[in-house]
Amino acid sequence: MKNIIFIAPPAAGKGTQSAIIENKYNLPHISTGDIFREESKKDTELGRYIAEVLSNGGLVKDEITYDLLTKRLSCEDCKNGYVLDGFPRNIEQAYKYDEILKKLHQELGYVIMLDIPLDTLEKRITGRRICKDCGTVYNINSNLEKPTVESICDKCNGRLYQRNDDNITSFKQRYNLYIEKTKPLLDYYKEKGILYVINGDDTVTNIAKKIDEVLKEGM
Ligand code: AMP
Numbered sequence: 168m169k170n171i172i173f174i175a176p177p178a179a180g181k182g183t184q185s186a187i188i189e190n191k192y193n194l195p196h197i198s199t200g201d202i203f204r205e206e207s208k209k210d211t212e213l214g215r216y217i218a219e220v221l222s223n224g225g226l227v228k229d230e231i232t233y234d235l236l237t238k239r240l241s242c243e244d245c246k247n248g249y250v251l252d253g254f255p256r257n258i259e260q261a262y263k264y265d266e267i268l269k270k271l272h273q274e275l276g277y278v279i280m281l282d283i284p285l286d287t288l289e290k291r292i293t294g295r296r297i298c299k300d301c302g303t304v305y306n307i308n309s310n311l312e313k314p315t316v317e318s319i320c321d322k323c324n325g326r327l328y329q330r331n332d333d334n335i336t337s338f339k340q341r342y343n344l345y346i347e348k349t350k351p352l353l354d355y356y357k358e359k360g361i362l363y364v365i366n367g368d369d370t371v372t373n374i375a376k377k378i379d380e381v382l383k384e385g386m
Contacts, residue, residue: 169276170268171250171382174352177341178291178333179281179367180374183304185250187375192382195244199253202235203227204330222331224340226348229259237267248276257348261355278356279378281367285342292338300325311370 171188173181182198189196207218213231220227236254239245255261268275294308298320305320305327306312314320318327332341356362363381367374 169274170248171277171279172255172275172356173250173252173279173281174349174356175281175367176283176285176288176345177338178288178295179283180291180371181252181281182302183371184279184281184374184378185252186302186304187371188250188378188382191379192248194247195242195249197236197239197245197249197251199227199232199236199251199256202239206235222337224332224337224344226256226344229263232260233263233267240267240271240273255349255352256344258351258355261352275356275359275361277381278353278362279381280353280362280364281374282364283367287368288342289335289338292333293335295333296327296329298323298325299328 171194173185175181182196182200185196185198188194203217203221207214207221217227217231226232232254240249255264265275290308291306294306294313296305296307296314296318297303298305301320301323303320303322304312305314307314307317314327319325320327332338353362353364365374365377365381369377
């Protein structure tokens with residue numbers, strides 16, 4: 168079993184596609200953003216630091232990120248592979264990830280890039296709503312992706328919430344960081360021959376199908 172990394176700008180659908188793979192291939196979905204959001208709720212120095220970084224749209228310090236991620240990847244459920252969403256986000260993190268994998272006797276696997284234009288992302292970011300109970304992602308700006316009843320999850324009846332950083336100001340900061348720091352990683356993984364670019368400006372089902380075709384070849 169191989170590991171999968173998603174590289175894509177904010178609101179490109181990494182979380183949604185990761186959840187689909189998680190169910191289909193029985194691989195845990197590890198989102199560094201989710202790990203940080205959980206940590207930011209704690210009334211500790213670390214929790215307060217992370218909460219501030221998240222609301223500014225910046226990046227959490229590398230050392231903190233490595234520490235929390237290594238702990239998560241060492242868990243039993245990651246032994247057969249996982250879907251990593253939100254890491255690595257810069258070239259230093261990519262080098263560090265190579266080291267972490269070596270230590271854990273794991274392979275890089277697939278790097279999937281969701282390619283999507285800026286104006287689509289802006290629409291998605293303001294409309295994104297997430298179920299606080301099951302994590303299902305909706306978009307109130309899309310007829311295909313909005314919930315049947317406003318603010319209520321179709322799957323579990325949980326309440327939907329909007330992420331604090333899902334506003335245009337924070338989005339711009341996160342998008343610029345993506346272009347400047349994360350996008351260059353594509354060349355790094357292309358050279359290794361493990362990069363797959365998929366058009367992310369499509370329906371959830373169509374994107375999932377294309378990802379499936381990539382994964383089927385190697386699993
Ligand atoms: P995401 O859910 O991936 O959009 O991440 C939400 C926020 O968590 C980001 O805007 C960063 O502040 C932080 N974050 C997530 N992943 C990383 C990472 N690999 N390195 C540093 N900060 C991160």
